[in-house]
Amino acid sequence: MAPKYTLKYFNLRGLGEPLRFLFAYGGIEYEDVRFSFEEWPALKGSMPYGKAPVIETDGEVLHQTMAMGRYLARQLKLTGGDDWEAMLCDMAIDTVTDFRLQIVGYHYEKDESLKAQKKEVLFNETIPYYLEKFDADVKKNDGHFVRGKLTWADLVIVAIFEMLQDMLQVNFTEKYSNLKGIMDKVLALPQIKEWVEKRPKTNY
Amino acid sequence: MAPKYTLKYFNLRGLGEPLRFLFAYGGIEYEDVRFSFEEWPALKGSMPYGKAPVIETDGEVLHQTMAMGRYLARQLKLTGGDDWEAMLCDMAIDTVTDFRLQIVGYHYEKDESLKAQKKEVLFNETIPYYLEKFDADVKKNDGHFVRGKLTWADLVIVAIFEMLQDMLQVNFTEKYSNLKGIMDKVLALPQIKEWVEKRPKTNY
Numbered sequence: 001m002a003p004k005y006t007l008k009y010f011n012l013r014g015l016g017e018p019l020r021f022l023f024a025y026g027g028i029e030y031e032d033v034r035f036s037f038e039e040w041p042a043l044k045g046s047m048p049y050g051k052a053p054v055i056e057t058d059g060e061v062l063h064q065t066m067a068m069g070r071y072l073a074r075q076l077k078l079t080g081g082d083d084w085e086a087m088l089c090d091m092a093i094d095t096v097t098d099f100r101l102q103i104v105g106y107h108y109e110k111d112e113s114l115k116a117q118k119k120e121v122l123f124n125e126t127i128p129y130y131l132e133k134f135d136a137d138v139k140k141n142d143g144h145f146v147r148g149k150l151t152w153a154d155l156v157i158v159a160i161f162e163m164l165q166d167m168l169q170v171n172f173t174e175k176y177s178n179l180k181g182i183m184d185k186v187l188a189l190p191q192i193k194e195w196v197e198k199r200p201k202t203n204y
Numbered sequence: 205m206a207p208k209y210t211l212k213y214f215n216l217r218g219l220g221e222p223l224r225f226l227f228a229y230g231g232i233e234y235e236d237v238r239f240s241f242e243e244w245p246a247l248k249g250s251m252p253y254g255k256a257p258v259i260e261t262d263g264e265v266l267h268q269t270m271a272m273g274r275y276l277a278r279q280l281k282l283t284g285g286d287d288w289e290a291m292l293c294d295m296a297i298d299t300v301t302d303f304r305l306q307i308v309g310y311h312y313e314k315d316e317s318l319k320a321q322k323k324e325v326l327f328n329e330t331i332p333y334y335l336e337k338f339d340a341d342v343k344k345n346d347g348h349f350v351r352g353k354l355t356w357a358d359l360v361i362v363a364i365f366e367m368l369q370d371m372l373q374v375n376f377t378e379k380y381s382n383l384k385g386i387m388d389k390v391l392a393l394p395q396i397k398e399w400v401e402k403r404p405k406t407n408y
Contacts, residue, residue, distance in 0.1 A: 049299050049337060067294035074287045083278045090271035095253050101305075133253060 005030035009053035010037065012202050013163040015065045016053045018156040021186075022069055024195035025155055026076040030055075034200070066093060066156075073152030080151050089153040092137065092145040096157050099130045103164050127170075135176035143181050158186040166204040209234035213257035214241065216406050217367045219269045220257045222360040225390075226273055228399035229359055230280040234259075238404070270297060270360075277356030284355050293357040296341065296349040300361050303334045307368050331374075339380035347385050362390040370408040 005023070009016035011034035023030045035043060044050050048063045055062045062068050070090070073079050079086040106122045109115040134157075142148030145157060161183060165172050173180035186192055209227070213220035215238035227234050239247060248254050252267045259266045266272050274294070277283050283290040310326045313319040338361075346352030349361060365387060369376050377384035390396055 049302070049334070051302075062291070062295065064295045064298040067291050067298050070294060071287055071291035074290075083275055086278075087266070087271050087275035090274060091266065091268045094268040094271050098253070098255075130253070 003029040003031050004057055006033055006056040007031065007053055008033045008035070008043075008056065010035060010040070011200065013159070013166075013199075013204055017159040017163055018065060018069055019053060019055070019072070020195065020199070021155045021159045021192060022072045022076065022078075022152060024191050025078075025189065026072065027191065028072070066097070069093075069152060069156055076152070078150070078152040078155070080146055080149060085146055085149070085151070088146040089151045092153040093156055095130075096134075096160055099126070099134075100160055100164060102126045103168060107167055127172075131172055131176055131179065135178045138178035138182050143178065143185065145182070154182055154186050155192070158183050162187075163204045207233040207235050208261055210237055210260040211235065211257055212237045212239070212247075212260065214239060214244070215404065217363070217370075217403075217408055221363040221367055222269060222273055223257060223259070223276070224399065224403070225359045225363045225396060226276045226280065226282075226356060228395045229282075229393065230276065231395065232276070270301070273297075273356060273360055280356070282354070282356040282359070284350055284353060289350055289353070289355070292350040293355045296357040297360055299334075300338075300364055303330070303338075304364055304368060306330045307372060311371055331376075335376055335380055335383065339382045342382040342386050347382070347389065349386070358386055358390050359396070362387050366391075367408045 005028065007016060007019055007023070007030050013020075016034075020032065022028075040052075043052075047054055048061055051063060053063075053065060053068075055068050062071075070079065073089075079089055102122060103126075106115065106118040109118055138145060144150060145153040161172055161179070173183055187196060209232065211220060211223055211227070211234050217224075220238075224236065226232075244256075247256075251258055252265055255267060257267075257269060257272075259272050266275075274283065277293075283293055306326060307330075310319065310322040313322055342349060348354060349357035365376055365383070377387055391400060
């Protein structure tokens, strides 16, 4: 039987990887379709709101990474034990999205002078500000993002951190032992470890 | 008894209003604390990640508008009939967030020349692109954002559209009758109508 899900994204980890981590963790079969930046302009018009990743399933085209991720997480019982914990997962993930948007806003800035300005703020203010708080959150939550439990927040955030570190060529965990702890823990999960070993090698 | 929830935000509709719509719709009592831009720098440090709105409840400080909104929506049975429909709500809301970020990125741009560039793209490309698709989505979904049902996607998106229209001084619905339909429908809900009539008047 053909896999139920087809993920379509660039040949990058990027925003595809949080979903690939969820598929891997859950042992959910999917087709991992990857396209190049050169192919993108011709494909963009076929995406629901001109963006990727999308997931095709049952003849429908889904979009919005975290909406799709939350759905998969619910199927995998990874949204915590109740609505409150599900919210705590969402809070952590949305905060990491704020952080990520600052980083990609710098990375893809085309104007050199603006990029230099953004770099200054990013490295001196934004990154230490967020990492310190994330580290404290993980400490307070007994080594996870939500209440000492493995949730999709852990999987998604570790996938994103790993990717952002490689995008910026920096190490987020050097000074933050709790972040190092949760990254090591997620990357040591057998299903994630297996996926990371076999996945296509990309810059980020 | 004191209300269980305290919402803290600027004296704006902004990102506070989607939550106020949910409180109003559900008849949930809350304290609507509003601060000025002048007061913000002194308050920012007390916010979990330096942002507002926050909701204080049971001694905890919650943040991230949509995470909090989704939690309230679940209590109010406004996330659709199952996990799939909950995902469809999230997809619509996250897409409106993408749209909103383009608009506020223009609105708060301080560099005049950059702002002029952003205006051009926003008004000629971004706004018509998104509105046309949103309108088609509402048409396909029988007058709502998700499958002909009233969900938190309707409440949140109408609150955001109303605010963005006033921020930009434009009318989103002139050419889009389905968007006009859902906006009229939400604003005619008795609890929302009552709230909109009595709420503090702000520019957006």
